[in-house]
Amino acid sequence: MTKQIQLKICGMKFSENIQEIGLLAPDFMGFIFYEKSPRYFEAEIPKISPAIKKTGVFVNASFPEIQEKAQKHDLDFIQLHGNETPEFCTAIESFTRAKVIKAFALGNNFDFSILEKYKDSCSYFLFDTKGQHFGGNGTAFDWNILENYALEKEYFLSGGIGREDTKKLFEFFQKDYSKKCFAIDVNSRFETSLGLKDVARLKEFIQQLKENHEHKL
DSSP states (O other): OOSOOEEEEOOOOOHHHHHHHHTTOOSEEEEEOOTTSTTBOOSOOOOOOTTSEEEEEESSOOHHHHHHHHHHHTOSEEEEOSOOOHHHHHHHHHHSSSEEEEEEEEOTTOOGGGGGGGTTTOSEEEEEEOSSSSSOOOOOOOGGGGGGOOOSOOEEEOSSOOGGGHHHHHHHHTSGGGTTEEEEEEOGGGEEETTEEOHHHHHHHHHHHHHHHHHHO
8 A cells, every 4th residue: 555545434323432433543433314224323423533524424315404414513524325416416515514425335237437427526435335225234345346447536445344354455455446445434344233333343453454554665
């Protein structure tokens, strides 16, 4: 790796756990504002370092709902996981102070050409696993299909990434087609129960990522 890959820890739910994970200094922390999710967040976000970018995750939410949550929680990023149009993404970035991450669920036959119309409507893409749910399926997609990704926009790599995947991640980072990977997004594989993240496992994972980065420089 020639750059430090950023880390997003998503699906945060419990105040004390949020503060504990905050001490590990991830780059992003995700809060799911989708009522059908078992990780649905309805509390107040406790005080965490301003260096951690607070990310609100929405699925086909209305513009006023996103705007209200963005203002209430002082969100830095808004992750859109539904069928939002490019125009909707543009409007969210224009009328909130937050940057938009547009998520796409990738299966083996994903048509990368659909990303073209979104490239000027958001700050980042997020590639997740196509599954039963909009996210948090706990399974990984075949990262090799990202060889077909030809746009310049950077992306978050998501979908069932766990502590045991560090070797696989390091191999991925050696590939040319990983160059646009900006961040790793983790969630369900680091939980002891829904929404409750395992501090020790995440600490070990972060350390492994750092050590590998140092060895590559």
